[in-house]
Amino acid sequence: MTEIPREEFVLKCTSACAGCPSSLALRYVLKAAGHDTVLVVPACCTSVIQGIFPFTSLNVTVYNIAFAAAAACASGMSEAFRKAGKKTSVIVYAGDGGTVDIGLQGLSAALEREEDFLYVCYDNEAYSNTGMQRSGATPYGARTTTTPAGKTHPKKDLDGIVAAHNPPYMATTCVAYPQDVFRKVQKALSIRGPSFIHLLAPCPTSWRFSPDLTIEMGKRAIRSGMWILYEREFGKVTINSVSKAALKNPLPLEDYLSPQGRFSGIGQREKDILISQARKMAKRLIHEEEGVC
Amino acid sequence: MLTIATGNKAVAAAVKELRPAVIAAYPITPQTEIVEQIAAWVAAGELDSSYIPVESEHSAMAACIGASVTGARTFTATSSQGLAYMHEMVNWAAGARLPIVMANVNRALAPGWNIWAEHTDAFQERDTGWLQVYVGTVQEAYDTVVMAYRIAEHEEVLLPVMVNLDGFLLSHSTQSLETDSPGDFVPPFRLPHAIDVAHPAGYGTLTGPDDYFRFRWDIERSMRNSSRVIRETEQDFSRRFGRTYAPVEEYRADDADVVVIAVGTLGKEAEVAVDLLRREGIRAGSLRIRWFRPFPDLDLSGRELVVIDRDYSFGFSGILAGSLRARTRADPYSVIAGLGGQEVTYDDIAGFVRGREPGRELWFGVDRNV
Amino acid sequence: MYEIRIHSRGGEGGVTAARLLALAAFRDGKYATACPLYGAERRGAPVVSYVRIDDHPIRIYSQIRNPDLVVVLDTGVMEAVDVLHGLKPGGWVLINAPKAEEIPGHRSYPVDLTGIALSLGLVIAGSPVLDTPVLGALAKMGIISLESAKAAITEMFSDERNVRAAEAAYQELLP
Numbered sequence: 001m002t003e004i005p006r007e008e009f010v011l012k013c014t015s016a017c018a019g020c021p022s023s024l025a026l027r028y029v030l031k032a033a034g035h036d037t038v039l040v041v042p043a044c045c046t047s048v049i050q051g052i053f054p055f056t057s058l059n060v061t062v063y064n065i066a067f068a069a070a071a072a073c074a075s076g077m078s079e080a081f082r083k084a085g086k087k088t089s090v091i092v093y094a095g096d097g098g099t100v101d102i103g104l105q106g107l108s109a110a111l112e113r114e115e116d117f118l119y120v121c122y123d124n125e126a127y128s129n130t131g132m133q134r135s136g137a138t139p140y141g142a143r144t145t146t147t148p149a150g151k152t153h154p155k156k157d158l159d160g161i162v163a164a165h166n167p168p169y170m171a172t173t174c175v176a177y178p179q180d181v182f183r184k185v186q187k188a189l190s191i192r193g194p195s196f197i198h199l200l201a202p203c204p205t206s207w208r209f210s211p212d213l214t215i216e217m218g219k220r221a222i223r224s225g226m227w228i229l230y231e232r233e234f235g236k237v238t239i240n241s242v243s244k245a246a247l248k249n250p251l252p253l254e255d256y257l258s259p260q261g262r263f264s265g266i267g268q269r270e271k272d273i274l275i276s277q278a279r280k281m282a283k284r285l286i287h288e289e290e291g292v293c
Numbered sequence: 294m295l296t297i298a299t300g301n302k303a304v305a306a307a308v309k310e311l312r313p314a315v316i317a318a319y320p321i322t323p324q325t326e327i328v329e330q331i332a333a334w335v336a337a338g339e340l341d342s343s344y345i346p347v348e349s350e351h352s353a354m355a356a357c358i359g360a361s362v363t364g365a366r367t368f369t370a371t372s373s374q375g376l377a378y379m380h381e382m383v384n385w386a387a388g389a390r391l392p393i394v395m396a397n398v399n400r401a402l403a404p405g406w407n408i409w410a411e412h413t414d415a416f417q418e419r420d421t422g423w424l425q426v427y428v429g430t431v432q433e434a435y436d437t438v439v440m441a442y443r444i445a446e447h448e449e450v451l452l453p454v455m456v457n458l459d460g461f462l463l464s465h466s467t468q469s470l471e472t473d474s475p476g477d478f479v480p481p482f483r484l485p486h487a488i489d490v491a492h493p494a495g496y497g498t499l500t501g502p503d504d505y506f507r508f509r510w511d512i513e514r515s516m517r518n519s520s521r522v523i524r525e526t527e528q529d530f531s532r533r534f535g536r537t538y539a540p541v542e543e544y545r546a547d548d549a550d551v552v553v554i555a556v557g558t559l560g561k562e563a564e565v566a567v568d569l570l571r572r573e574g575i576r577a578g579s580l581r582i583r584w585f586r587p588f589p590d591l592d593l594s595g596r597e598l599v600v601i602d603r604d605y606s607f608g609f610s611g612i613l614a615g616s617l618r619a620r621t622r623a624d625p626y627s628v629i630a631g632l633g634g635q636e637v638t639y640d641d642i643a644g645f646v647r648g649r650e651p652g653r654e655l656w657f658g659v660d661r662n663v
Numbered sequence: 664m665y666e667i668r669i670h671s672r673g674g675e676g677g678v679t680a681a682r683l684l685a686l687a688a689f690r691d692g693k694y695a696t697a698c699p700l701y702g703a704e705r706r707g708a709p710v711v712s713y714v715r716i717d718d719h720p721i722r723i724y725s726q727i728r729n730p731d732l733v734v735v736l737d738t739g740v741m742e743a744v745d746v747l748h749g750l751k752p753g754g755w756v757l758i759n760a761p762k763a764e765e766i767p768g769h770r771s772y773p774v775d776l777t778g779i780a781l782s783l784g785l786v787i788a789g790s791p792v793l794d795t796p797v798l799g800a801l802a803k804m805g806i807i808s809l810e811s812a813k814a815a816i817t818e819m820f821s822d823e824r825n826v827r828a829a830e831a832a833y834q835e836l837l838p
Contacts, residue, residue, distance in 0.1 A: 035490060035493075036490050037490065038488060038490065040359070047498075050499070052501055053495070053498050053499065053500040056494070056495035056498055058493070058495065059493055060490070061488050061489075061490055061493045061494055062493075062494075062495045062498070063488070064495070064497035064498060065355060065358065065359070065385070065497070068355075068381075069351065069352070069358075069381075069382060071352075072347055072349075072355035072356045073356065075317075075352075076317055076355065076357055076358065076359030076360035076361075077359035077360060078359075079315050079345055079356075079360060080343070080359070080360035080364075080365035081363055083314045083343050083365065084363065084365065105348060105352075106348070106349075106351075106355070108348070109349075109352060113346065296818075297685055323701070408701070461698075461699075461701045462698070462724045463724070465698065465699055465701060466697065466698040467681070467685050467696060467698070468685075468695075468721075469689050469694070558724040559724075561722040561723075561724065562722060562723055562725060564722050565723055638723075638725035
């Protein structure tokens with residue numbers, strides 16, 4: 001098992017909500033990245049959890065930037081560091097809104113240009129920072145303040161979109177598996193060119209579950225097959241063992257949905273749609289891993 | 294080297310001399326030649342810049358911001374729709390105190406699609422904290438880009454500069470150009486607040502009203518400082534290269550009873566109108582506003598003013614006329630002319646002066662005395 | 664000030680001809696500006712370019728209303744455009760044609776620029792190159808010196824056939 005450094009870059013003074021998954025995941029992202037790092041943060045929860053000027057709760061350099069601008073800003077920064085002969089890691093840490101919605105154009109362009117930085121999308125499946133409005137990453141049936149009767153469109157296939165750009169390294173991960181987060185960030189940073197990590201961040205505030213269940217919800221997401229841990233390295237897909245096991249013998253969907261207030265009152269039809277989408281995704285990944293696709 | 298060039302080529306040539314580490318730009322008519330020329334030089338190894346062919350103007354400015362904050366010199370260029378699309382990041386660049394230099398080739402905003410000269414695109418950005426300068430010749434485009442870097446990067450300024458040139462009229466006009474090497478006229482770029490990973494810091498974090506207010510005041514203070522830095526830079530430029538510029542270019546204005554005020558190529562064309570009027574016995578002069586931000590101090594007392602705006606702020610007035618009214622208590626004859634590339638000749642300008650009606654507004658060719 | 668209006672079709676080199684002419688005038692020690700009148704033109708559409716030459720710096724950016732000389736690189740545009748519009752009384756017309764009809768009140772100079780380009784194999788993307796031979800014709804008319812015309816061409820183009828094309832037009836044009 002990889003030794004995770006004891007040094008902390010997320011200090012004990014964030015203004016994050018209780019049970020916040022994104023600040024917890026950021027701990028491991030930064031432990032993997034180390035000192036020689038600039039974190040580029042578009043408008044998202046992480047803009048807030050740093051605290052208020054002149055203080056900051058993060059012990060690495062953070063460049064805050066406008067909502068749609070993270071990937072382009074990181075492109076310029078990375079190019080400038082390379083031009084100056086510096087090896088500084090540039091990591092975008094963006095929510096799902098800044099990635100699947102308003103920031104998608106800039107992300108796509110940076111991937112196409114093969115810019116040398118890591119883009120981490122921590123996905124809490126809504127605009128949680130501004131009080132739980134729907135995003136393109138909100139799953140089918142979930143209630144948000146802008147889908148009060150449940151979302152009537154499926155979650156956008158962000159990974160499919162990113163994969164279409166053929167980045168040298170992309171992976172999914174989840175805050176419930178810190179060693180997985182750590183290992184994948186290290187691997188991503190060791191590869192030259194664009195890399196992308198999609199991190200599931202179960203958010204007690206907007207998913208409406210008890211803040212002590214963040215890790216448990218992450219585990220259930222994987223065990224139910226609703227979130228699959230895998231890597232795509234130079235086009236080769238590897239489903240990680242925890243997901244492999246889960247897909248063979250998945251936890252009932254109900255175990256994942258029922259603690260979440262956002263799915264309260266969800267009907268069987270919506271559940272069937274969620275299950276069929278998850279199965280379709282699993283099938284595609286298994287085929288890709290076997291080279292069948 | 295003495296040669297000929299278009300306004301666009303002159304901008305690119307000046308950028309080449311300043312060797313920005315990172316150039317990020319998106320092509321748009323009529324700015325395209327700037328981007329193409331820079332891309333060609335980078336590809337040929339004649340310009341050692343990292344050229345980022347971004348997918349939008351919003352990203353162009355975002356990339357310049359990301360590069361600039363590392364301490365890298367940057368450049369971008371745009372026009373009209375591109376500048377409007379970039380607007381959010383235009384604000385960001387100034388607020389982040391990054392001395393990015395941008396060329397904007399002035400063009401009308403749609404709809405309908407119109408690719409010709411107008412100043413509304415840049416005037417709309419006047420409140421963003423950028424210094425704005427408008428040039429009138431190919432040589433001035435080159436010289437002003439060179440000076441823009443020195444002014445922007447000056448430790449008492451540290452604000453971005455937008456160099457404006459009229460679409461097609463200047464961007465595509467060929468004139469003679471002296472491409473002096475700036476030498477040490479522009480010192481190496483050093484950004485005091487550049488990222489230093491050994492000393493981690495949070496840039497642009499949540500900021501409360503008191504600190505935010507202070508940062509805004511800092512921008513204004515630097516903007517005021519920039520007036521002096523601009524004068525010093527223009528004077529030093531004149532000493533070194535023999536070409537003289539001022540925040541406001543005066544032409545036969547000393548003893549003038551009536552003064553035409555305009556921006557860009559219209560300001561040059563006005564000089565020809567002044568000669569024409571003088572021959573008729575009208576004591577006319579002209580002022581061409583080069584630096585629109587910071588807005589120049591003008592003493593116009595005792596003269597009649599004819600202000601030509603190639604722009605408009607709907608529901609208010611011509612933007613230049615409105616600015617002059619606010620800063621000088623003058624009551625000019627305000628002429629709105631040249632929108633969307635409308636042809637305005639020196640004969641037309643002379644006509645504005647002959648038919649002037651102080652306090653009135655004329656939409657040239659559309660309506661008399663609105 | 665001497666004002667020239669050049670009529671051509673997009674892709675025929677009218678814009679480049681204007682730039683070359685300005686450069687040659689500049690090499691003669693004059694001030695010059697060249698400005699194309701841009702529409703949203705594409706290949707084949709009629710294009711107008713302006714050149715001003717003077718002993719003093721030129722401050723005029725508006726279009727030329729009353730040219731001293733009109734250059735027609737493509738007689739086809741004459742069906743769509745009144746190329747003589749605003750031409751000064753006694754003003755000259757240079758036409759790319761083996762011979763030209765009389766134009767009352769004006770002096771016309773025919774020269775077969777297309778033939779010269781084709782004879783030298785100066786063809787780019789299927790179109791004969793007209794922008795360099797026309798400089799030779801303009802030199803013969805005394806607008807610029809032949810020496811500066813050739814210098815301008817050499818500055819902008821490496822293929823020396825362009826210089827020969829200008830020389831050929833210089834020889835062919837009847838003064």
